[in-house]
Amino acid sequence: xxxxxxxxxxxxxxxxxxxxxxxxGNQLNRYLxxxxxxxxxxxxxxxxxxxxxxxxxxxxxxxxxxxxxxEERRELVVAEANALGTLASRLSLLTSAQQQxxxxxxxxxxxxxAEAGLIADDAAWERTSMAAAAxxxxxxxxxxxxxxxxxxxxxxPLLVQALNTTGDLATARHAAxxxxxxxxxxxxxxxxxxAGATVLGYALEATGSRHAIxxxxxxxxxxxxxxxxxxxxxxxxxxxxxxxxxxxxxxxxLAV
Numbered sequence: 001x002x003x004x005x006x007x008x009x010x011x012x013x014x015x016x017x018x019x020x021x022x023x024x025g026n027q028l029n030r031y032l033x034x035x036x037x038x039x040x041x042x043x044x045x046x047x048x049x050x051x052x053x054x055x056x057x058x059x060x061x062x063x064x065x066x067x068x069x070x071e072e073r074r075e076l077v078v079a080e081a082n083a084l085g086t087l088a089s090r091l092s093l094l095t096s097a098q099q100q101x102x103x104x105x106x107x108x109x110x111x112x113x114a115e116a117g118l119i120a121d122d123a124a125w126e127r128t129s130m131a132a133a134a135x136x137x138x139x140x141x142x143x144x145x146x147x148x149x150x151x152x153x154x155x156x157p158l159l160v161q162a163l164n165t166t167g168d169l170a171t172a173r174h175a176a177x178x179x180x181x182x183x184x185x186x187x188x189x190x191x192x193x194x195a196g197a198t199v200l201g202y203a204l205e206a207t208g209s210r211h212a213i214x215x216x217x218x219x220x221x222x223x224x225x226x227x228x229x230x231x232x233x234x235x236x237x238x239x240x241x242x243x244x245x246x247x248x249x250x251x252x253x254l255a256v
Contacts, residue, residue: 018194025202055192070235077173087106088254091159094146113247193226
């Protein structure tokens with residue numbers, strides 16, 4: 001559910017579930033008061049404090065994970081752009097004829113990587129990433145052939161190191177995009193939101209409708225926080241997108 005549905009649908013569903021939970025908690029309190037009026041305990045503040053304290057802890061934990069993954073993806077984009085620029089500059093160590101043969105291939109690979117970073121659909125992204133990897137393999141084969149044709153010197157290790165770094169960063173970005181918050185964490189967070197709303201409705205039953213607007217506002221804020229966590233966890237599927245400008249600029253520079 002949390003990976004397929006639009007974020008706004010999930011946030012709205014959570015808001016509706018919390019509202020329903022609050023109503024059920026309210027009705028449960030009324031039922032228990034009718035059954036055992038002499039055993040009613042009005043001091044539920046300690047229960048609310050514990051429940052929402054734990055909910056705050058879960059929200060902070062989920063936010064920390066989501067922001068950490070977002071920052072990792074952003075830094076990998078910059079690192080890959082730098083690696084491509086380094087590899088392109090080290091091609092100057094080769095002869096002019098070799099450079100003319102290799103630079104267009106590297107530019108095509110960089111353009112394919114930039115294109116892949118902008119794709120939201122996971123299936124299309126996988127296809128584009130595989131096509132880019134094939135371009136890198138072709139470039140690598142031609143670069144190794146050029147190095148084998150030249151006498152052994154210090155140029156080879158420099159070029160091979162830059163090539164390996166470029167490939168490693170592409171793999172790291174692929175893994176970082178596929179990484180998601182554990183589904184169990186998201187489900188537990190949603191469950192605690194609904195449970196907290198139910199306990200809140202139970203505790204505020206005696207106040208009637210006086211706290212309805214405040215409770216609904218609180219539920220809306222929780223839903224917004226939940227949606228933000230989901231948004232951060234989707235690199236290209238939400239409104240908070242991992243910027244690709246550095247890689248796009250690098251690809252454009254190599255195409256000149």
